[in-house]
């Protein structure tokens with residue numbers, strides 16, 4: 001019971017203090033600082049930390065005053081530099097306080113901002129928003145400055161709270177100050193706020209290039225199966241304002257097609273040297289017969305150009321047995337090199353298929369076999385009949401064992417023998433009218 005009471009006692013007086021922000025201000029200007037946290041039902045108290053005095057609400061003629069969440073300096077004076085605290089009183093009697101530091105910089109000719117800039121840098125495409133202006137009701141921007149020199153010219157478009165620089169370049173980087181006026185009870189105050197602008201290097205398009213698929217590619221499919229067709233294109237350096245990579249089916253964009261069968265997803269990424277790529281995948285839920293007649297076209301567009309690549313689908317040839325696949329390959333070859341190893345002899349897997357294929361190739365075609373004995377086989381009893389037959393007829397070419405142990409030792413005899421059994425290579429013929 002006692003512990004419970006004790007806990008309540010503690011929490012009643014619990015106060016959290018946080019050090020937070022620093023405000024850099026110019027002497028003689030209006031300044032408003034904001035307590036970082038806010039909620040509609042809470043009460044605020046502002047203190048000057050050095051004097052521990054509460055800063056009261058506005059009275060007739062007061063220069064520094066509090067107004068709920070805000071502390072006003074109308075205008076600032078050098079002696080305002082120091083630390084201030086805002087205390088938030090919550091309804092459960094808890095409080096939370098924030099310490100804030102104010103530096104007032106003495107006015108100096110030709111200097112329009114304090115050396116430290118507290119507003120975030122603008123690294124955009126040319127829009128620079130005037131900082132803090134939203135804290136002042138009915139403020140009006142009088143002038144923009146770059147590095148304290150008034151900005152003028154057709155490249156600058158001025159709007160209510162920002163300027164816009166047309167096609168910003170490296171030379172546009174710098175300190176941008178907005179000076180606005182704030183009218184309070186008939187008194188006019190200057191306010192200036194400065195932020196750094198860093199131009200983004202401009203993007204540049206490259207002739208769009210589809211990396212895959214290749215135009216006229218034929219893709220093997222199965223009826224009823226799903227299919228994903230990926231198209232990747234390079235569009236330029238850096239993110240492009242116009243960048244489209246999309247799929248058409250018989251010249252109809254996928255977005256107009258039956259959504260339950262076709263849809264596409266796009267993502268983008270930057271590669272080496274900030275090259276900008278987009279990649280769009282067309283998903284087909286279920287391949288139908290009519291898809292085999294269709295043209296699937298990937299279209300890549302940027303502000304410079306457009307390019308296309310068209311692929312078609314064809315049915316996968318029915319799942320061919322190993323023996324006939326091997327045989328087909330053998331038929332296409334003039335020589336068949338067989339490496340005799342212990343592993344081959346002991347390998348039971350697909351031995352039957354290989355046997356049939358080898359037999360057919362040797363019997364039915366004029367393919368010549370070359371047997372390379374990579375390891376000492378000993379007796380050839382375990383070998384397939386067709387291999388034993390060839391060995392009996394022509395023997396094997398033996399890899400010299402010591403070459404494996406001493407790779408530097410010559411094995412030229414082995415290679416000479418291999419070359420001897422290979423077909424003649426045709427030397428490129430001389431031009432017909434030479435000599």
Ligand SMILES: *[C@@H]1O[C@H](CO)[C@@H](O)[C@H](O)[C@H]1NC(C)=O
Pocket residue numbers: 019050081082083101
């Ligand atoms: C404000 O507070 C900081 C530390 O919180 C202290 O270093 C600084 O001297 C104070 N400034 C003044 C003017 O008291």
Ligand SMILES: *[C@@H]1O[C@H](CO)[C@@H](O)[C@H](O)[C@H]1NC(C)=O
Pocket residue numbers: 012091092093
């Ligand atoms: C807050 O403090 C006041 C005055 O000390 C007290 O009357 C009130 O009951 C307290 N409220 C809470 C929620 O503790």
Ligand SMILES: *[C@@H]1O[C@H](CO)[C@@H](O)[C@H](O)[C@H]1NC(C)=O
Pocket residue numbers: 120121196198
């Ligand atoms: C803002 O830009 C200045 C000048 O380039 C740089 O020194 C500073 O670190 C930048 N600040 C931030 C928060 O990026």
Ligand SMILES: *[C@@H]1O[C@H](CO)[C@@H](O)[C@H](O)[C@H]1NC(C)=O
Pocket residue numbers: 138140183
């Ligand atoms: C806003 O300021 C302008 C001059 O800067 C003044 O003419 C106008 O009356 C002000 N409006 C309000 C609502 O205070």
Ligand SMILES: *[C@@H]1O[C@H](CO)[C@@H](O)[C@H](O)[C@H]1NC(C)=O
Pocket residue numbers: 028188189190
């Ligand atoms: C505001 O600043 C301008 C330019 O620095 C100056 O001419 C003017 O007197 C200032 N106004 C006030 C009320 O301080």
Ligand SMILES: *[C@@H]1O[C@H](CO)[C@@H](O)[C@H](O)[C@H]1NC(C)=O
Pocket residue numbers: 250293294295
């Ligand atoms: C597909 O493209 C080819 C070649 O451009 C064309 O001959 C054929 O008519 C096209 N098929 C369809 C269905 O559009």
